Amino acid sequence: MAEKVNIIGAGAAGVFLAVLLSQKGIASTVYDANVAAGRKFLVAGGGGLNITHSEPAESFIHKYTPAAFLKPAFDRYSNLTFMQWLEDLGFSLYTGSSGRVFPSKNDKPIALLNRLIQKAEAGGATFSFQHKLTQVAANGCILETPTGLKEIKGPIVYALGGASWRVTGSTGEWLSLFQSAGCETEDFAASNCQFLVDWPSSFLQAHEGKPLKNTRFSCGTYHTLGEAVITRNGIEGSGVYPLSPAIRHQLLSGKATLLLDLLPLVTSDELVQRLSRGEGPLSKRILSTTSLSRTQLALVKAFTSKEVFQHPTQVAQRIKQLPIIITSTGTIDDAISTTGGLALSEIDETFRLIRFNQAHAIGEMLAYDAPTGGYLLQSCFTMAATVAQQFYAT
Ligand SMILES: Cc1cc2nc3c(=O)[nH]c(=O)nc-3n(C[C@H](O)[C@H](O)[C@H](O)COP(=O)(O)OP(=O)(O)OC[C@H]3O[C@@H](n4cnc5c(N)ncnc54)[C@H](O)[C@@H]3O)c2cc1C
Structure with a gap:
């Protein structure tokens, strides 16, 4: 059984990963600089939570730029796998005429998020807020907490998000930490924007x-x-x-x-x-x-x-x-998403950080692009599922 997993970032990708690990009895601690989880997920839900898309797998993958780095992950965990997983957990979904998939009207985004957090906690996840990542290195990282600095060792999954809608906690400030640790990064740019x-x-x-x-x-x-x-x-x-x-x-x-x-x-x-x-x-x-x-x-x-x-x-x-x-x-802060972040050359096909020991990076923090319509969130879930499978196997 894998040792406790440290997840840094309690956004869509981090929360989903914690739930998947909990379902397999693997404990995790989810750290976030913010005071609560999933702030951007809730903003995304403001206009109706378009959680994924019903498009067939063959064309789904081509919505991503680039697509190749996500292909093995989507082959293992597709939008259909995710939709089935949600339904097995008791969430009902509906598909709009455009093929976009939403939780049923009874499952408001905040209710869905809270139920996912409860599922994670019931299976051994704990959430620690006001824990801000301030340093990363090959062997671990350092968080600034209300009671001082905390050093994290062991398996770490970074899920720090992009750089738009700073008010949600997704500031992108982490970019310089990875640069200092010798990682290649790409400047953030606005996507799905004005x-x-x-x-x-x-x-x-x-x-x-x-x-x-x-x-x-x-x-x-x-x-x-x-x-x-x-x-x-x-x-x-x-x-x-x-x-x-x-x-x-x-x-x-x-x-x-x-x-x-x-x-x-x-x-x-x-x-x-x-x-x-x-x-x-x-x-x-x-x-x-x-x-x-x-x-x-x-x-x-x-x-x-x-x-x-x-x-x-x-x-x-x-x-x-x-x-x-x-x-x-338009401005990065007003954009729905950003491209740029941690360069894809820093990860392997399981999102493992190749320069670091026992570390992965998932979600919008990676330098790829996707349109709205459920594709952004689905890529976060698919990456999280791929990383979760690494821990099931150990
Ligand atoms: C207005 C709007 C509408 C959207 N609509 C849709 C949609 O309809 N469909 C869709 O698929 N997607 C949509 N999205 C995009 C989607 O919400 C994001 O792609 C998704 O939330 C990214 O998830 P993530 O886990 O990678 O990052 P995030 O959800 O951004 O989470 C990152 C987390 O990391 C934390 N963090 C950052 N820096 C640090 C640090 N130094 N230390 C500790 N914690 C830190 C943040 O506080 C945050 O909680 C929308 C986004 C917006 C803004």
């Missing part, structure tokens, strides 16, 4: 806060179909979040281009035919013969010259391929 656009002021005045529904968003060779909102400083929403890696990549050269197809279900030829029929200004014909909203029409107009608006073919082309220039990502 992307900044210089909107013409007249467009913004009338359309700030308005949605762009049923739109196909593209960046380079990546495409998504969905929805986004016009914000004061840019654009954000589930339609653009999955393009975060592609947008960040283009931003390295100063700016990124988001291409919008505002009528993805209508072919260009069909659109030209519709706009060529009838009399009157093209704007009116667009609204009467297509499902374009007033905000979408205003967006096309904001970035299209009046001359172009005389020609159905050219307007149709703009509606089907409207370029929007992104100048930057």
Whole structure:
């Protein structure tokens, strides 16, 4: 039987790991700098806790950037394994029309978190808050506690999270500790975030806060179909979040281009035919013969010259391929997640830290990217399950 496991970070990954270990009778202590567990998990639950996605395993893994380091872990513990595990524990789940999976309405995020913590504690886990990691080394780490410094030796699993929403405790300050211990790290960057656009002021005045529904968003060779909102400083929403890696990549050269197809279900030829029929200004014909909203029409107009608006073919082309220039990502703190953190070269396929003895790192603290939609949390659970299996085996 494995000796007691030290888990540093009581977020989604750390709590889940503690539950899995408890189920096998392996004791753990979960340390966290914060005063309570799972603060970001609860924030994520604020808009409905999208805990995983029902997508088949073959395509699920490709949502991650990069994907290869997670593949062996997902082969052992997939989204389906996780959903079955939750149901076996008595949680009921429902799958939305988009394939996103949520706990049933009766299981509020706080209730789900508390039940997981109770399960962990019942099986031998203890939680120690206000214990902040201040030093890491190959043989252990040091925590600052209300009663002084505490040295930790033996198996350690770091689950310290990313660097957005600092108020939840996920500050990313731990990065320098791993750098000092000789580990490679990558700077944090915002993901699943707002992307900044210089909107013409007249467009913004009338359309700030308005949605762009049923739109196909593209960046380079990546495409998504969905929805986004016009914000004061840019654009954000589930339609653009999955393009975060592609947008960040283009931003390295100063700016990124988001291409919008505002009528993805209508072919260009069909659109030209519709706009060529009838009399009157093209704007009116667009609204009467297509499902374009007033905000979408205003967006096309904001970035299209009046001359172009005389020609159905050219307007149709703009509606089907409207370029929007992104100048930057929004702030890291406002982002749903971050990429960057501990470099993937620091871990093996079981998330063991190769430079350290008996140490693993899991969750958002690793330098990978995933879209919202349940993929972020599922990757935390899958990594935790892989590490738990290491301890079952010893
Ligand atoms: C607004 C919002 C909405 C989201 N929606 C979704 C969604 O719908 N679906 C989805 O899959 N994901 C969503 N996420 C992302 C998801 O919540 C995170 O990816 C997930 O919580 C990461 O889990 P983690 O355990 O790796 O890190 P965290 O949950 O961030 O936990 C890290 C823990 O480490 C602790 N810690 C940090 N530094 C130290 C230190 N030095 N010493 C001790 N403890 C420390 C922190 O206090 C924290 O408790 C959302 C996030 C946000 C902000």
